[in-house]
Amino acid sequence: MKLKDFFEIGDAECIEPSVFDHIDEYYNTLVLAVNAGEARLLVDENEMPLAVAWNSDGNWSISSYLYRNITYDIIGKFEGCTGEIFQEKRDDYESALREYYCGKITDEYPEVGEDNREGRHEMILDLFKDTVGVSDGKSAIDFCCGSGVASKALFSAGYLPLSMDNDPYLISVGLHKGRLDPKRTLCIDASFSSYFCPKSDLGTGLMLGDISGFNSDLWQGIVAQMLMLTGKTLITVATEKESLLIRKWCENAGRTPEIFENENDPIYDRWVCLC
Known part of the structure; x- marks a missing residue:
């Protein structure tokens, strides 16, 4: 309707x-x-x-x-x-x-390019299977979803994702390419996720960052929203230094994070935090 x-x-x-x-x-x-x-x-x-x-x-x-x-x-x-x-x-x-x-x-944005590289969907799907497993319709929130590559992989793994990003162009790419569901996609600042999203079984934030000294407060706020809204949380970053910041924020929120290096995708999702 x-x-x-x-x-x-x-x-x-x-x-x-x-x-x-x-x-x-x-x-x-x-x-x-x-x-x-x-x-x-x-x-x-x-x-x-x-x-x-x-x-x-x-x-x-x-x-x-x-x-x-x-x-x-x-x-x-x-x-x-x-x-x-x-x-x-x-x-x-x-x-x-x-x-x-x-x-x-x-x-x-009626005309868009493609920002996804070949094989990334399969890499993310394998990561999900190895960490959070497949589902039979559990709820998920894909924070900072970009053009929806992770959202599509979540759906392929049996989850029902609600996707968000603050970049309308990237969202348009995901919508045009069929990776994002318009009925379950929001163009919002993830720092305000709790206004728009119910609590969910799983939260994902793939390739967060770059996280540096001048913007770490912003990312800490986004991670806090992720941890507050989701029962299990999966975050990936590019560097070990960033992963240690994520670990600290998760521990401060009462979570027990597991940090490991993802050898299958050293470019996008090299360091993984699961908690």
Whole structure:
């Protein structure tokens, strides 16, 4: 389903320009400024608000409340409009919302190259089989997914990955090449993962870095999010020095990491941290 189908309306645009903007309370202010005489409220299976579609002079716009709370002022604005209430499953709407923004990204980058080298998918799949094993549908989060090479390998290993990266071009590559699922892909800063992602069985972050003195705080924050959200975590980096930093951060979080050198792929995933 497309977003508009949940409200039984024609073409509609989201008020928030990107999915990452959904955590910004500023957009509640924009909603209150919309001149709408008609509105449609969407609630989930527990009757919690998911989104509101606003009709302003025949133009529909949608504001969503998956990642920030709806306010009493916005509810009051809806009640002041001619309106209807619809109900759908939260997961279905969230998938459609991700797909909407992935469509924006592929529209912005309609022509892409290929950043994957031959054989890398098989190398990553072998790494997964040797470390975290195959699955029968367990949940996973692929942090800093790039163009989705690891996400595709996770799927091949039987996991159901939710993928994220902050580079829209790389995401577009993954979407165009079929490695990323638009219903399960987010263009966000991984430092804010907990706003967008439920806890999962497995977390992966392949080829993190470069991690250096001036940006180590940034990467430490991302690793902290990974450890908080995932039961088992697999991280790869290029250098032993980086792996020792990862070890320290994992130990500080109460994990017991296993660090080893991956002889099968000395270029991309040379040092592996499993915890």
